Amino acid sequence: MNRLRLWLLAVGGTGLAALLVAACLDLPRFGGRSHPYGDRAVHASLRRHIANTIASVNFDQRAYDTLGEMSILFAAVLGCVVLLRQTRDEHRAPPEPAEVARPVRRYALLVLPVALVTGLYVIAHGQLSPGGGFQGGVVAATALHLLYLGADYGALERVRPLGVYETTDALAVSSYVVLGLAGLLAGTAFLANTLLPYGTFNTLSSGGTVPLLNAAVGMEVAGAATVLLAHFLDQAVEIEDATEEEPGK
Amino acid sequence: MSHAMDVLPYLVAAYVFLTGCYGLATSRHLIHAVGCLAVCQSATYILLLAVGYRAGGTAPVFSDIEPGSRPVVDPVVQALTLTDIVVGATVTALLLALVLQIAKRHGTVDPDELRELRG
Amino acid sequence: MADAVIVVTLLLTAACATAAVTQRDPARQALVLSVLGVVLAALFTVLQAPDVGLSQLAVGSALTPLLIMLSVRKTRRRGRSKEDRE
Numbered sequence: 001m002n003r004l005r006l007w008l009l010a011v012g013g014t015g016l017a018a019l020l021v022a023a024c025l026d027l028p029r030f031g032g033r034s035h036p037y038g039d040r041a042v043h044a045s046l047r048r049h050i051a052n053t054i055a056s057v058n059f060d061q062r063a064y065d066t067l068g069e070m071s072i073l074f075a076a077v078l079g080c081v082v083l084l085r086q087t088r089d090e091h092r093a094p095p096e097p098a099e100v101a102r103p104v105r106r107y108a109l110l111v112l113p114v115a116l117v118t119g120l121y122v123i124a125h126g127q128l129s130p131g132g133g134f135q136g137g138v139v140a141a142t143a144l145h146l147l148y149l150g151a152d153y154g155a156l157e158r159v160r161p162l163g164v165y166e167t168t169d170a171l172a173v174s175s176y177v178v179l180g181l182a183g184l185l186a187g188t189a190f191l192a193n194t195l196l197p198y199g200t201f202n203t204l205s206s207g208g209t210v211p212l213l214n215a216a217v218g219m220e221v222a223g224a225a226t227v228l229l230a231h232f233l234d235q236a237v238e239i240e241d242a243t244e245e246e247p248g249k
Numbered sequence: 250m251s252h253a254m255d256v257l258p259y260l261v262a263a264y265v266f267l268t269g270c271y272g273l274a275t276s277r278h279l280i281h282a283v284g285c286l287a288v289c290q291s292a293t294y295i296l297l298l299a300v301g302y303r304a305g306g307t308a309p310v311f312s313d314i315e316p317g318s319r320p321v322v323d324p325v326v327q328a329l330t331l332t333d334i335v336v337g338a339t340v341t342a343l344l345l346a347l348v349l350q351i352a353k354r355h356g357t358v359d360p361d362e363l364r365e366l367r368g
Numbered sequence: 369m370a371d372a373v374i375v376v377t378l379l380l381t382a383a384c385a386t387a388a389v390t391q392r393d394p395a396r397q398a399l400v401l402s403v404l405g406v407v408l409a410a411l412f413t414v415l416q417a418p419d420v421g422l423s424q425l426a427v428g429s430a431l432t433p434l435l436i437m438l439s440v441r442k443t444r445r446r447g448r449s450k451e452d453r454e
Binding site for chain 3: 122139240
């Protein structure tokens, strides 16, 4: 049985490898000069006073696509929350405060505010410099969990009211949709970036609705990552099942 | 050298993808399989960015360079990759949650043992 | 020069991916994946994609390995007696 499976894998893998290599040889040369979509995206971004073209593609030219992507994120987090909930045969055992080595505690607590501010900075400057809601949200959420490293789980739970983050997550998704609908009410298309003045190039308020959509995504990603980590931490640290081992139920 | 350079990044992407598939198929631990899937996902990032690269180009961010003064790499594929990474992470999280549920229900994380259980 | 850097990071990426797949212990694999995340972030920066590199650094080298470690801890705790038997 196992040998048959390895044979199948070898045959399929070789075939796929041959096809992939053939496809690679047919692709445009690496580092080539012709990028028609890229050139047009850059042009459109500059016309709307957005310095970071990637933010322009994500939140202006392909804003509708980002809405779908946010819904995937939201649905995945929802699925995790449902799958990792505390069931009836499990009970919570709060872990006793752990002894943390002093250097670890000191550096974790020193780095925490720096990392948190970095995350917020990266969100805020999404349309100007490399970064944006996706990156900054993850940085801010993981920064919060340095508290688990530096202090203990109890301290983290006290500064992290989970309900607030879950609400933030949902509110951010709806505010993205509301911003899209505002375009519709103003007489243009859904999520069209014609609502606000484009502002001065290379300033925080440039780019019309792009900074707002960027902030909504930042809030959503930060909330989503925090909720995800919280539920996995709960499972790993706190929740225990009454029947420790019961294979083949 | 320069001729090999024309396709090398694409070949590396294909290699990483196939390696991840191999690990996925031969894995004896579901969490290890999820890690292999993450490797497969990273192959798509390499492929996308390799397609958009332009020799001598710089990043498509105009806060510190004059627009039009230098060639820039393709921003469209970068935006695609960016969303790809975040979605990939949440998919990994969802799969890990499913693995934890399987471990709870069946008491094992070995895919082969799971097959025997079902029969 | 730029080509040489790209080639080196590409080969490093391939090596790390191989290591991540061949490491069969999921807890150790999480560490290798975190190294792979850093190497990929370096590769993306070399390919002039700082946005993507930043995202990969945050997600690939911190979030994903952390989630894997936490899952490993949960399953280990559940099946500790089984691990001892092996």
